[in-house]
Amino acid sequence: xxxxxxxxxxxxxxxxxxxxxxxxxxxxxxxxxxxxxxxxxxxxxxxxxxxxxxxxxxxxxxxxxxxxxxxxxxxxxxxxxxxxxxxxxxxxxxxxxxxxxxxxxxxxxxxxxxxxxxxxxxxxxxxxxxxxxxxxxxxxxxxxxxxxxxxxxxxxxxxxxxxxxxxxxxxxxxxxxxxxxxxxxxxxxxxxxxxxxxxxxxxxxxxxxxxxxxxxxxxxxxxxxxxxxxxxxxxxxxxxxxxxxxxxxxxxxxxxxxxxxxxxxxxxxxxxxxxxxxxxxxxxxxxxx
Amino acid sequence: xxxxxxxxxxxxxxxxxxxxxxxxxxxxxxxxxxxxxxxxxxxxxxxxxxxxxxxxxxxxxxxxxxxxxxxxxxxxxxxxxxxxxxxxxxxxxxxxxxxxxxxxxxxxxxxxxxxxxxxxxxxxxxxxxxxxxxxxxxxxxxxxxxxxxxxxxxxxxxxxxxxxxxxxxxxxxxxxxxxxxxxxxxxxxxxxxxxxxxxxxxxxxxxxxxxxxxxxxxxxxxxxxxxxxxxxxxxxxxxxxxxxxxxxxxxxxxxxxxxxxxxxxxxxxxxxxxxxxxxxxxxxxxx
Numbered sequence: 001x002x003x004x005x006x007x008x009x010x011x012x013x014x015x016x017x018x019x020x021x022x023x024x025x026x027x028x029x030x031x032x033x034x035x036x037x038x039x040x041x042x043x044x045x046x047x048x049x050x051x052x053x054x055x056x057x058x059x060x061x062x063x064x065x066x067x068x069x070x071x072x073x074x075x076x077x078x079x080x081x082x083x084x085x086x087x088x089x090x091x092x093x094x095x096x097x098x099x100x101x102x103x104x105x106x107x108x109x110x111x112x113x114x115x116x117x118x119x120x121x122x123x124x125x126x127x128x129x130x131x132x133x134x135x136x137x138x139x140x141x142x143x144x145x146x147x148x149x150x151x152x153x154x155x156x157x158x159x160x161x162x163x164x165x166x167x168x169x170x171x172x173x174x175x176x177x178x179x180x181x182x183x184x185x186x187x188x189x190x191x192x193x194x195x196x197x198x199x200x201x202x203x204x205x206x207x208x209x210x211x212x213x214x215x216x217x218x219x220x221x222x223x224x225x226x227x228x229x230x231x232x233x234x235x236x237x238x239x240x241x242x243x244x245x246x247x248x249x250x251x252x253x254x255x256x257x258x259x260x261x262x263x264x265x266x267x268x269x270x271x272x273x274x275x276x277x278x279x280x281x282x283x284x285x286x287x288x289x
Numbered sequence: 290x291x292x293x294x295x296x297x298x299x300x301x302x303x304x305x306x307x308x309x310x311x312x313x314x315x316x317x318x319x320x321x322x323x324x325x326x327x328x329x330x331x332x333x334x335x336x337x338x339x340x341x342x343x344x345x346x347x348x349x350x351x352x353x354x355x356x357x358x359x360x361x362x363x364x365x366x367x368x369x370x371x372x373x374x375x376x377x378x379x380x381x382x383x384x385x386x387x388x389x390x391x392x393x394x395x396x397x398x399x400x401x402x403x404x405x406x407x408x409x410x411x412x413x414x415x416x417x418x419x420x421x422x423x424x425x426x427x428x429x430x431x432x433x434x435x436x437x438x439x440x441x442x443x444x445x446x447x448x449x450x451x452x453x454x455x456x457x458x459x460x461x462x463x464x465x466x467x468x469x470x471x472x473x474x475x476x477x478x479x480x481x482x483x484x485x486x487x488x489x490x491x492x493x494x495x496x497x498x499x500x501x502x503x504x505x506x507x508x509x510x511x512x513x514x515x516x517x518x519x520x521x522x523x524x525x526x527x528x529x530x531x532x533x534x535x536x537x538x539x540x541x542x543x544x545x546x547x548x549x550x551x552x553x554x555x556x557x558x559x560x561x562x563x564x565x566x567x568x569x570x571x572x573x574x575x576x
Contacts, residue, residue, distance in 0.1 A: 015320065016572040053566040058574070179306045186302025216316025218568060221309045242308050 002253035012215025015049030043213035060087035161204035176223035202233030325431030332366030415451025445544025
């Protein structure tokens with residue numbers, strides 16, 4: 001059996017209160033480990049809250065911050081993904097998601113796509129990450145990390161899957177909007193996300209793990225609805241909308257093999273062709289100015 | 290039979306909307322470090338809905354409803370407000386604002402006060418109510434909750450620094466038609482839902498007569514114009530009368546100032562609202 005237990009911490013972080021949020025993370029980690037979780041996933045900016053504006057620089061942590069080390073120390077025998085504002089040595093600020101394992105910080109993904117439109121203003125306060133890569137993990141298969149808007153760009157899940165990821169993890173602070181009655185589950189944002197997550201799982205024949213926060217920052221309410229989707233696109237676990245809590249899912253890693261043997265979509269990907277077309281498109285766009 | 294006219298595109302999932310608004314009320318109070326709230330209860334649908342939502346969010350024992358009649362306010366409004374208080378079992382307090390308003394127009398202002406227009410008097414009443422609410426908020430130890438809906442916020446059918454003054458507004462993104470749906474869902478007395486909306490500034494006044502169109506048509510137009518970004522030409526194709534569209538577009542544009550914090554002249558390196566941007570409830574450093 002290749003079963004793994006995943007705990008999704010659908011929390012409501014307190015805006016700008018790093019110490020309080022750290023304490024909650026430690027508590028959730030301890031309980032999830034006691035419940036046999038192999039992987040504990042926390043939402044985007046779970047350590048700081050989302051609508052930080054000028055607070056971003058005040059709650060930022062360098063990767064060698066002792067508070068991160070202390071949190072990592074609580075991951076003996078398990079993996080955790082936590083998210084915070086990272087201050088780089090050159091003082092750029094990133095929205096970061098870090099993989100902590102067996103007491104150490106293993107990898108940091110910096111959010112690549114920073115929405116700066118509509119109700120979002122991330123580019124004003126943060127620098128954009130440049131790298132997406134699959135990372136080995138103690139779970140036995142590589143993980144692919146992404147933060148919220150990273151999943152509104154098709155290339156991210158594709159690149160992660162091509163790089164070997166078998167579990168794609170997206171951590172989010174997605175603000176709920178559009179309560180029109182025609183929406184499935186009454187919320188437009190939930191409807192769109194659910195379609196994306198299932199599509200990515202099915203097309204990359206990978207597990208997709210989505211952890212979205214709840215609670216309120218300023219005007220916006222984050223809708224939760226965290227979930228785990230199997231490599232066939234079917235729902236394995238779905239957390240309720242808006243309720244705070246830690247939700248457990250169990251996955252069987254053998255499902256990836258079964259699905260990929262049955263439906264060898266990744267085998268048939270054509271990365272060289274994609275590269276040639278991208279190079280042509282880039283040349284054309286450069287010529288056009 | 291339906292209690293009101295609901296354009297189909299404005300139909301909302303009231304359970305989800307309610308969940309968001311109730312969580313918003315709790316979140317706002319928590320972030321600000323308050324456990325109590327108060328609001329001005331007029332007897333109309335908007336403040337009734339907010340009172341029900343606040344009671345659901347924090348319990349009726351933490352809500353104070355202030356009934357703030359003027360001497361010409363209708364007795365029926367006061368009765369309707371009382372019915373909400375009775376239903377919720379929350380605290381209430383009646384403060385008659387007549388002596389404040391009359392003391393200004395009939396006294397402090399001198400001889401020309403008596404000639405003041407009903408617009409001036411209406412605005413003054415709204416601001417007197419605001420002053421009373423903010424005074425009572427100190428005694429009650431709670432935040433003032435706003436009751437302005439999206440329709441009136443967009444067309445500017447409000448008194449600036451009067452009925453729009455509040456710590457936060459849970460219903461400001463709901464059109465009147467949508468708010469009526471929520472009212473039905475909350476079980477608000479039918480009489481409050483079906484009576485014609487009124488600012489109750491003079492006997493017989495109704496919003497729809499004063500503005501010149503029904504909430505159903507206005508809400509539908511605003512939805513397509515604002516939320517769905519349709520141009521004047523596209524709105525005409527949809528069957529909206531171009532004169533109606535132009536008039537409403539003017540009202541919306543003319544009310545932009547009421548929806549924003551007043552600008553501060555930029556002089557220093559960091560200026561509030563320009564390049565000094567913090568959450569409204571900023572935690573103290575080190576907390």
